[in-house]
Amino acid sequence: MKRIVMAAAGLATSFALPALAEDIKVGLMLPYSGTYASLGNDIEAGFRLGLDTYGADTGVTFDILTEDTEAKPPVALGKAKKLILQDRVDVLSGIVSSGVLGAMRDLIHGSEVPLIVANAGNDEATGEACSPWITRLSFSNGQVNRPMGTWLHEQGVGKVYTLAPDYAAGRQMIDAFTASFTDAGGEIVGQQFTPFGKTQDFGPYLAKAQASGADAVYVFYAGGEAISFVKQYDSFGLKADLPLYGAGFLTSPLYVNAEGPAAEGVIAALHYVPTIENDANAAFTTAFMAETGRLPSEYSVQGYDAARALVEAVKSGATDRASLGAALRKVSFDGPRGKLSIDPVTNNLIQPIYVYETVAGDDGLTQKVLATLPASADPANGCELAPVSN
Ligand code: PHB
DSSP states (O other), rough: OOOOEEEEEEEEEEOOOOOOOSSEEEEEEESSSTTHOOOOOOOHHHHHHHHHHHGGGGOOEEEEEEEEEEEEEHHHHHHHIIIIIISOOSSSEEEEOOOHHHHHHHHHHHHOOOEESSSOOGGOOOTTOOTEEEEEESSHHHHHHHHHHHHHTTTTOOOOEEESSSHHHHHHHHHHHHHHHHHOOOOOEEEEEETTTTTTHHHHHHHHHHHTTTTTEEOOOOOHHHHHHHHHHHTOOOOSOOEEEGGGGGGTTTTHHGGGGGGGOEEESSSSSSTSSSSHHHHHHHHHHHHHHOOOOOHHHHHHHHHHHHHHHHHTTTTHHHHHHHHHOOOOOEETTTTEEETTTTTOEEOOOOEEEEEEEETTEEEEEEEEEOOOOOTTOOOOOOOOOO
16 A cells, blocks of 8 residues: 655645555456467457556556456366465456356356456356456446347338357347347247357358248357358358348457458348447547557457546545455446446446448448447346445
């Protein structure tokens, strides 16, 4: 703790700054290999920019220890144990896969180490399996997909075929879309889950979708799988007759240019696209481009906001695991995504969702916002976090 003693006009005034730890050890757990490797690198770039932008005047050194989760639950669990028990980190951040987050939940809860989730959308982590130690600065799987079911039906789409990788995120995203789409009066005419991280050839699945009588296809794919899927969907000749929709990770600005013209016309929903117009986003996109030479994505903004949340917690006086955990739940700020706040009931972020179309722009593909769907809190699904005190 730093204490400044001021003497003025003969009066000694003891003036305690909020307690500031000299060093905060941050364990950054991300996939640096496999299907989601590019996501991990992008989140780290955003995280480091967030610390540089907001953390420089704290007097605190943030030591970052990175570990490759490979997006594999057992690998990630071993790395988390090392960071918590051996390296004694003050806080963890990162986590891309819902499967990894699900596997880590009990370790985090039991060891009382705050985790700032910078991607994984696992609904349960801010629902039935919530924890005061898990605060999410990214999105939940339900939050991104639920509004799309209603919106798509309003656009006159009646019959949909769904596809997603077979693991927690794929199932939760499709479940959320299906529930709101069928509530609105739509029909799901078929669905398939493809082996996660192993499917090279989507042809057999696409053939079934084509024969299903659907008006459209709705999917969740991300990273390397998204690139293969979008390209194969186009080369299969499906795009013209069977429009492609999805959770917006499908055509993320991070890799949409690798998808190329195959991505043009795909309509999807996300909590951030770099074309959102506000001052914080203008500053962020400029700084991110200066650092990396490319536009940011939803992954970079999640890393950036996760780092900013950590800095805000430190600035409020938090120094260790317990105080950081409590302070993180109270964070709120105006960021590139607009006004962010943490739902005190679940520790999930509350934010608007943007429906966007991938269109050709002056410098490659870009995101045209078609609709802004209002922010709403997720159902608590049995989560009963004790209120945060001020
Ligand atoms: C997840 O597993 O929760 C996940 C992974 C990649 C994404 C979105 C969600 O782009």
